[in-house]
Amino acid sequence: MKYKLTLLASLVASFSSFAAPKNIIYMIGDGMGPAYTTAYRYYMDNPATKVVDPTVFDSILKGMAHTYPDDDTVVTDSAAGATALSTGTKSYNGAIAVDTAKHDLKTMLEIAKEHGKTTALVATSQINHATPASFAAHNVSRRNYNEIANDYIDNKINGKLAVDLMLGGGTDYFIREDRNIVAEFKQAGYQYEDDFAALENINSIPGLGLFAPVAFPAAIDANPDRLEKMTKKALSLLHKQNNKGFFVMIEGSQIDWCGHANDIACAMHEMHDFANAISVAKDYVDANPDTLLVITADHSTGGLTLGANGEYKWLRDVVKGVKASAPVITKALMNAEDLAATWPQYSSIPLTTAYLEQLTKAKVAGEKALNKAIRHIIDAESFTGWTTSGHTAIDVQVFAHGQHANDFVGSQNNTAIAEKLIGYIKQ
Numbered sequence: 001m002k003y004k005l006t007l008l009a010s011l012v013a014s015f016s017s018f019a020a021p022k023n024i025i026y027m028i029g030d031g032m033g034p035a036y037t038t039a040y041r042y043y044m045d046n047p048a049t050k051v052v053d054p055t056v057f058d059s060i061l062k063g064m065a066h067t068y069p070d071d072d073t074v075v076t077d078s079a080a081g082a083t084a085l086s087t088g089t090k091s092y093n094g095a096i097a098v099d100t101a102k103h104d105l106k107t108m109l110e111i112a113k114e115h116g117k118t119t120a121l122v123a124t125s126q127i128n129h130a131t132p133a134s135f136a137a138h139n140v141s142r143r144n145y146n147e148i149a150n151d152y153i154d155n156k157i158n159g160k161l162a163v164d165l166m167l168g169g170g171t172d173y174f175i176r177e178d179r180n181i182v183a184e185f186k187q188a189g190y191q192y193e194d195d196f197a198a199l200e201n202i203n204s205i206p207g208l209g210l211f212a213p214v215a216f217p218a219a220i221d222a223n224p225d226r227l228e229k230m231t232k233k234a235l236s237l238l239h240k241q242n243n244k245g246f247f248v249m250i251e252g253s254q255i256d257w258c259g260h261a262n263d264i265a266c267a268m269h270e271m272h273d274f275a276n277a278i279s280v281a282k283d284y285v286d287a288n289p290d291t292l293l294v295i296t297a298d299h300s301t302g303g304l305t306l307g308a309n310g311e312y313k314w315l316r317d318v319v320k321g322v323k324a325s326a327p328v329i330t331k332a333l334m335n336a337e338d339l340a341a342t343w344p345q346y347s348s349i350p351l352t353t354a355y356l357e358q359l360t361k362a363k364v365a366g367e368k369a370l371n372k373a374i375r376h377i378i379d380a381e382s383f384t385g386w387t388t389s390g391h392t393a394i395d396v397q398v399f400a401h402g403q404h405a406n407d408f409v410g411s412q413n414n415t416a417i418a419e420k421l422i423g424y425i426k427q
Contacts, residue, residue: 020427021292021403022245023238024112025281028085028131029274030078031256033300033396039264040271042306043316056278057399060295062408064395065417067299069093070100074393078256079142081298081414082134086249088418096130096139096148104138108422112247113157115425118164118205118238120246122230124273125215125253126170128152131298135249136163149173153184161188164205165237165248167230169212182208196223199233205241218254218325220269227252231277235284245290247425250277258325259301262375262386265322267304278399285402292403292424296417297396303387311383318382321348326378330371333363349381 029036037057045052069080070090077093084090087097087105097105109119121132128137128148137151149170155162171194174181185208186192193201196211209230216226231250238246252274258266278295285291306314324332329346336342339359343351351359355377362373379385398417400408407420 019403020424021290023288023291024245024247024421024424025235025250025284025291025293026085026108026248026421027250027252027274027278027281027293027295028082029252029255029271029295029297030125030131031259031299031301031391032252032271032274032297033304033392033394035300035304035306036255036259036267036271037397039304039306039314039316040268040275042314043268043319044272044275045316056275056282057397060282060293060399060401060405061397062400062405063398063410063412065296065398065412065414066395067297067414068393075391076299076393077142077391078130078298079134082131084414085296085298085418086135088415088422090415094140094142096137096142096144097134098138098140102140107135108418108425109135109247109249110155110157110162111422112425113160113162116244117425118241118243118246119162120165120234120238120248121163121168122166122227122234122248123168123251123253124219124227124270125168125251125257126173126212127166127168127210128170128173129215129253131251131253132166132168132249145173146176146178149181150179153181153188161206164241165207165234167199167202167207167209167211167234168253169210169215171210172213174210182210196226199229202233202237205237207237215253215257218258218266218269218328219273220266220323220325221328224269225273225276227273228276228280231280235280239284239288250281252277256301259304260389261326262302262379262389263326264304264378264382264384265319266325267302268319282401290403292405292421293399293401294405294408294417294421295399296414298414299391300394300396301391302389303385303392305385305387306383308379308383308385313383315382318349318378319384322378323347326371326375329374330367333359333370333374334367339363347378349377 069076086107130142133148137148190206190208255270362369
């Protein structure tokens with residue numbers, strides 16, 4: 001009898017390993033190349049320990065993904081990257097779930113809806129930005145924000161709205177003179193909130209939360225745990241609605257924006273919010289083993305390097321001592337009568353005579369010059385390097401946890417990630 005029970009348990013475990021996950025949590029760190037996860041490890045390390053402490057990323061690393069678009073540029077943008085990650089098809093830079101011939105591509109969110117799953121999108125950008133848009137809309141250009149917002153209400157799957165829950169920013173695109181899309185969602189039965197402090201008031205699906213006119217402020221400047229909180233809320237609501245399972249895409253949108261700005265302190269705060277959101281998702285998977293968590297990036301941004309100017313060091317404590325994003329510091333210094341008195345409110349870097357002269361001269365030249373001077377001082381003191389204000393073509397990491405996590409081991413095309421996830425959804 002004991003042998004039979006052991007054999008039955010073994011068969012159940014074997015079947016479970018082949019069965020498709022009921023729920024899929026897909027997380028995309030926009031712009032999050034390997035240098036960002038490495039920097040975050042050093043940024044978070046406890047200096048009291050000899051060994052550098054691992055982070056949540058280290059515990060679930062599986063492989064790498066190739067990010068090139070369907071042209072000869074090699075360097076993708078977020079729209080083409082997200083289209084590859086949502087449809088399994090590479091396209092041109094700027095494409096929102098359309099192919100190079102500009103024909104609509106079916107996304108995994110749409111397929112999930114077809115199969116009766118509850119669907120959700122969460123982002124710290126406007127919810128109609130390139131990455132979330134590539135899961136629920138179709139457009140020849142990522143810049144057509146109003147048209148993309150329209151798609152969220154006009155695009156139907158078997159007569160039903162494609163996305164059951166949306167949390168992010170973007171009221172400027174959803175409440176317009178020509179169309180009030182929020183009112184249309186309300187008429188369709190969606191709960192709606194536009195105050196982030198009232199996030200908990202959304203207590204059922206369908207739901208819509210638009211918490212900023214465009215995007216949230218940078219995590220370093222306000223609401224440092226906004227993605228973590230939205231992830232908790234989304235998973236809580238999806239769990240209650242979990243009949244045939246769910247699909248949710250959660251984006252750490254502004255890692256990319258900090259990379260474009262070459263703002264290392266900004267980037268580390270975005271990484272921290274994203275890492276905490278991942279921990280929430282990982283805990284959900286541990287409590288619900290019929291769930292798969294997959295995390296990757298669409299590309300890397302900024303050409304971030306740890307160590308610069310020929311020096312073999314990177315000083316994370318300098319980065320930790322920065323208390324606001326470069327644009328916020330810039331505005332504060334532009335409005336300050338005394339730069340020497342104002343600087344310590346935003347950075348622990350000693351303001352030397354040379355640095356004071358640099359800031360004073362830059363202030364006269366204007367905000368753009370002052371912003372650049374601020375970032376130069378932070379980078380010089382921390383030995384942070386950047387090669388570009390744009391994207392790079394390096395491979396990005398793939399992380400997974402839960403059922404079928406090992407399917408993502410190794411070097412793979414970004415389209416292969418989507419192909420595997422779509423395969424699970426269709427089972």
